Amino acid sequence: MHCQSGCWTCLLGLVQVIAVLQIQAVDIYTSGNVEALNGTDTRLKCTFRTSAPIGQSLVVSWNFKPETGGQEEYVFYYHGKPYPPSGRFYNRAVWDGDVSRSDASILIRNLRFSDNGTFTCRVVNPPDVEGIVGEIQLQVVSQVTFSEIYLLAVVIGSACALIILVVVIVILVRHCKKKRQENNIQMSELECKEKEPMNKKDPAEVTT
Template structure:
């Protein structure tokens, strides 16, 4: 039988062990939840850390999943340069606002709509560092309160306060008037009693 030398076995084990050496993981950081007003612009912040130097082949992928959990939609892609979506709800509404040298891969969404409610994902790959976490941002777009609504609300609150003041004033006046009337009644009764007591008896 063929005999393998210890030296060859060590070399074989070394090469086998090297082939299974785990790839370093990349970490991605985002805000978990964000609220924004309808019609405004929002910077979706995403940063990352990597154990490897920044590669020329570093890529960034932003996707979006609506609240109804339908299929993911592409939002933005970066590989050596930014690529904006050519179709879909985010066409013409996304700009690159990151800085790779500062490990920042943020984007800006313009003119937010209620249909933008959902989850945005940010994935970064930096060969050889390609595996790791995917950042998620849950966006909730709230309706903007316009001036007429604020004006109406202010009038309603002011009217309610004015009505309460009037009611309290009327109650105080009524109580004061009732108290005065009771005092007069008591005075009249006392006066009548005194008059009866001092009236001389006829023979």
């Protein structure tokens, strides 16, 4: 009896260990700190990695905690399909992800200064139910910082300079080809003119 009881205990323990090993964490990746202009739209990026196949059991939940403090608020919920939010994000939080590509991102429209705070993204995909919740610190500002303007100006300026450089190179190459063709034509005409006197014979020589 003691032997059978011990065997059943060992078997039960083994089953529990296997069940625990099958449960893995869902890795969450977010865009971290986000700065956006008041009145514009911004995408809150949240991607994930799970060991379990992605199916109808996958759940995505977004929450928000204001910078001024207070209780955490519901923002968005996805379970097989996106469910429209209520509260302050009604008609403003829009699903912008694709779970088949491990993307659980959302879009916040018409940003307000009251949207300053921490957004959290959580993904559950049974049996993967554990994991660190992804966080995004959103800062809504009245104008972009100098660094962002400077970076944008550098990118646009570099792109314009590259386009101008390509156009100049193309024009120079075409000009060189045209010049070379003209020189070849002139050389051919000179060679023909030089050969003409040699081909003509003196009539006196022909009579003799």
